[in-house]
Structure formats: C-alpha cells, structure tokens
Amino acid sequence: MQALTLNTAHGWRWLTEGFRIFRKNHLMLTFLVVSYWMLMAIVNVIPMIGTVVTTLCIPAFSVSLMNACRNIDKGGPLGPQTLFSGFQKNLRALITLGAIYLAATVGILAVSSLADDGALMRLMLAGHKPDEAVLASGELMRALQVALILLCPLIMAYWYAPILASWHGLSPGKALFFSFVACARNWRAFLVYSLAIVVAATVLPGLLLGTLAALLPDGAALLTVLLTVVLILILAPTLFASFYVSYRDVFVSSDTASDA
Template sequence: MKLNIVSAGTGMAWVKLGVRTFWRQPMALAALFFMTMAAMSLASMVPLVGPAIALMLLPSATLAMMVAAAQASQGSFPTPAVLLVAFRTGQQRLRDMLVLGALYAVGFLAVMGLSALIDGGQFAKVYLGGAQLTKEVAEDPSFQSAMWLSMVLYLPLSLLFWHAPGLVHWHGVPPVKALFFSIVACVRNFGAFLVYGLGWMGVFLLGGLVVALVSAMLSMMGLAGTAAGGIMVGAALMMAAMFFTSVVFTFRDSFEPPSTPSNPSPEVPHEPPAADAPPPSGPN
C-alpha cells in the first residue's frame, strides 16, 4: 500500500465528484443514508449500552456509504445489501471492523468525558440527546467552552477514522495500523482536505440559503409550518448523503489500490473492477 500526495485542488474535485455521483442515484443514496442513521438511532435505544452500540456502528455505516458511492460511480444501483458489507466479508474482516467500532466508541466517549470536566456533562447530554438545548444553556460560558473543546478534540479523532474503514475493508489493514495510516494520509494531504472542507462548507451554506428562500416564499403564500419543516429536513438529509458520497473519492486518491486482492469475499472479483471496489483513479 502506497500513500499518494495530491494537490490542494483535488479537494474541490472530491466535492464535485461527491455531488455528481449523488445525483446519479439520488433516491438510492439518500435512502441508504437514512437507513444507516435510522439503524444507529434504533441501536441507541437499547437500555444502558445503546449509545455505545450506536457509536460502534459508525465506521461500518461510513463503509456502507463508501461502497454505495463506489457502486453508483461505476454505474451500478446500490441496494440495501451494502448496509451489511462490513459483516459479510469473512470473520477476520468482521472482527477488525468490530474492533474499529469499539475504538471509535471509546475515543468519542473520551471526548465527551473530557468536555464534562468543564460543564458537568451538560454539553454531552445535549449532544447525545439526553437534554434539550435551551437559550440559557447555549449562553452558559461553561457549556460553550465544553463545546469548543469537544470540537477541537474531535478533529484528530475524525482524521484517525476517516480512511480506516476503507483500509480495513479494501486493503486488509489491521485496525490500529489503519488508524495510523488514516491520520498520516489526512495530514500529508492537508491542503486537499482543507479545500475539501471549505468546499463542503460552501455547499452547505448555499443549500441553507436556498432552503431559507423557499421557506420565506412558502411563508408569504401562507404555507409555512409543516411544509417548511419537511423541506429543511429533506434538504439536510440530502446534503449529508451527498457529503458521505464524496468520502470514497478521498480514499481512492489517497492510496494506491492493493496489488493483490485482499478482500476474502468470493463475490468481489478484481478483474474487472468490482462494484464495491473503490472507483478507479482517473481524471476528475
């Protein structure tokens, strides 16, 4: 496995590829994203251990969206079967994905625990859905400090796990090594990821502006309320799905494909490229 160093402009190409690929199969990719979020929400309802289980599922959910995006980019229709891709590629790969999920849960809960030292756990309760965000809570200096600390600490955690699911699944890299290679790839391609982040920030701001204008028009027509709320939720879902669609392209361009097949699943051929293999590199 070899790390590729890409130009800063590649970050904007990743954004464009994510948007373009999403619109090839918008209903399928949006539905798959919704199902992954629904599955994690249901898992979080399990008494006592629910939130930890939901966090453990996040790397697998990210991998499912990466595989679905790879299929869509190659002209295939992603089916709900991709939601189980992390669990049907052999026992070793399954164990590695479970370990990866456990490591993510521990890391995330550690971030929340450190933030609780500042505000007594108020931010953690709000973030995890255990408390409502009121104006008084939002204006509390300790709550704001805990929020900013969590954001700062979550950045390296996110970089550690950015490429890790793909490295485990497509390259057969052990979980701890996958975390190391992931953050190294992100740091070495800092310029591209900076442009990538700014590009998506622009997409979200533009999308928010469009939703605000549509909501204002509905309000002028006396149709505000439920319709506006539905549009906001639908737009947020669509943009989030679009963002996750682009993740596989950051992985594809950051690492050279394995020289020998590492995926033990018999349903994944390597010649021609498999539907759930990363999309081939090429001009963006």
C-alpha cells in the same frame, strides 16, 4: 497502497464528483442512507446500550455505504442488501475501530468535563439537558470548544480507517495511523472540502430559502420544510459519495503509484 498528497483544488472536486455519483443512482443511494439513519435511530432508542451498539456498528455501516458508492462508480450491482455488506469482511477489525472510537470519545468528554463539571458529557451520553445556570455561565461552550479541539485528531485518524481495515485488511492500529497521515498530508484539500460543504449545505440553501420567503411570504413555512427535506435527501448521499471520492483520489495501490 500509498497515500498521495493532492493539490488544494481536489477539495472542491470531491464534492462535485460525489454529486456526480449520486446522480448516477440517486434513488438507491438515498434509500440506503435513509435506511441507515432509521436503523440507527431505532437502536438508539434503547437507553445507554443503544448508543454503544450503534457506535460499534458505525464503521461497518460506513463501509457498506462506501461499497454502494464504489459499485455506482464502477457500474457494479446495487441493492438493499448492500446496506449490510460492510459486515461481511474483517468485521472484528471494524468492531474494534468502533470500540476505540467510543472509548476515545468518552475520554475526550471526560477531559472536557473539567470545564463544565460534566454537563456536556451527561448531555452527549445520557441526553440530560444542562441547567440554566450552566448555560448562562458559558461553561458548556468552553467544554464544547475543548472537546472539538481534541476531536480533530480523532476524526483524522478515523476518517479512512474503516475502509482501510475492510478493503485492505489493515489492523485497526495501522488503519488509524495511515488515515491520520493521509488527512494530515492533504489538510489543504480538506480545508477547501470543508468550505465547499459549508457553502453547499448552508450558504446556498439559505439564499434560496430567503428568496422564496420574500417572493411567497404566505407559504414560507411550508416551503422551508419541504425544501429542507429535499436538500437533506440530496446533500447527505452526496456527502457519503464524496467520502468515497476522497479515498479514491488519496489512496492508490503501490503498483499504480510506481507506474505513475
């Protein structure tokens, strides 16, 4: 296995290829994504324990959705049972990745608490809304900025780690390391990829909703709700598919790399 360094244009290609995969089996992929969201929401209702359980299981569910995208891409079978396929291989490594991510996130929130006396940490972990004084002082925003800066390397290390641990049998440490290196090598492509997501998720929908609101002012509110739901049901599965496409483009087997 080898991580390639791709050109900048691949960032846009990941999103367009993700949409192509979505179109090949949009109903089932949307069903799996919505089922995943609902299951996470139900478990998250349990105070404290729900957050821990969902975080530990996210890597396995991520692999499940990547399995679905790979099956669609390669013409393999796809059904509701695919949602739990990520739990069938190297589960211990995936649970460990979830635990590492949870511990690292708590650590980052603890560091950010130096800026707002723990308001952001209490909001994220326990759902406690910050006081008006904290919001007015700007302390929460400073803590959020600190957290986002520290989260960037964590997200880079975590981006491909579940797939590397499940599909390639890497240990959690190696999976995190190779994921970070792959993201660092392809930061230009990821920058374009991020910009493409912003355009597809905010700019274009905003223009469309604004135009419809101007043309049909009486039904603007209802149209906004309906179109927002439709866009989410299209964009979310497309994004999951684009995650798979980025992995497919960045990582190749050693034999394939030698032939190339």
